[in-house]
Amino acid sequence: MCKMMRGGDLIVLSGPSGVGKSTLVKKVRAFHPELEFSVSCTTRAMRPGEIDGKDYHFLDEEEFSRRSDSGAFLEEARIFRHRYGTLKSEVLERLRAGRSVLLDIDLQGAKQIRAVADADREIGAAAVFVMIVPPDLAALEKRLRERGSESDEQIALRLGAARRELAGFRTYDYLVVNDDLETAAADLDKILAVCRMRTAIVQGDPFV
């Protein structure tokens, strides 16, 4: 039995639209129920049935700006009129208690977290960046067309966005190629297992 004390992993996961990321996340969460999601902050209004602190931390524009200015966010984005952000404090609290966090975000968010990870030793030690990718762009186009639900114009827009996301692949540590879903899920599962073996998350010196 190994008595090593370890901090949590911060798994930053991205992938372009149509690559099958949500299906993969669902599969992997079934194997890894210990993976936690952080509750994001947002300035949008609470919808019926939503719970503050569970679905989101609902903040007004002023409070969001105040936190943003003080560097409280690991990453943040404006989507249309509303702002969304992940609090550093919320993630760090979990990591320090040895709990792992999965952040499902886009390239822009991943780039922000990479910058924080480069500057902050604690986030840097925990963060692992994974991008789900198609075997190539032709395969992604084929997949988008097979859905049959979108116009050529919509598909072209999605492909353009995917190409921009994929161009940033070097922001990530690992690529999981989603050609066959079972293989991709097994690959992601291996990455999660190997993350636990990293010296970066070992606390103290277990060999004294």
Place this chain on the structure above:
Amino acid sequence: MCKMMRGGDLIVLSGPSGVGKSTLVKKVRAFHPELEFSVSCTTRAMRPGEIDGKDYHFLDEEEFSRRSDSGAFLEEARIFRHRYGTLKSEVLERLRAGRSVLLDIDLQGAKQIRAVADADREIGAAAVFVMIVPPDLAALEKRLRERGSESDEQIALRLGAARRELAGFRTYDYLVVNDDLETAAADLDKILAVCRMRTAIVQGDPFV
């Protein structure tokens, strides 16, 4: 099918005496016959049956010094009267051709390679450092005693050496805890699989 072009991995593997590293290496090589070993240089005399360029590159002291001074070695060591070293060129040639190399060395060698990896982008992208460790020092002592072949003094010497090796665990990226051999082999196998998913070894841009 994924058409991504990838360079090889440079797997740097260490572990203190008694931890079961050679058994693990044997098991993993059976699964990964593609893993290559590099041929070391040495100044010791050729023994009957040995082949120059296959067992070792046999160099005289002067030639070894010349190469050492020119920075040709990835790592080198003096063991008693003789010198041993791994040529950068030999490793790089394989990595560039997409072939992975396993280097089975000690902490001192790993530290030298880490320094080269920090300075050389190509070695840095390929190198992954793995240490095989016991669950704790007590487990290692128990294992050494169970062999029954060594005196208390010899065991104390080995334990002291192991403790010094283990103190350098942060030189490595990953720890494989060898408590149960099958589990440790599976863990090492996962690390090797995940190494192939690293963006660091992806050549060019596969998504254009």
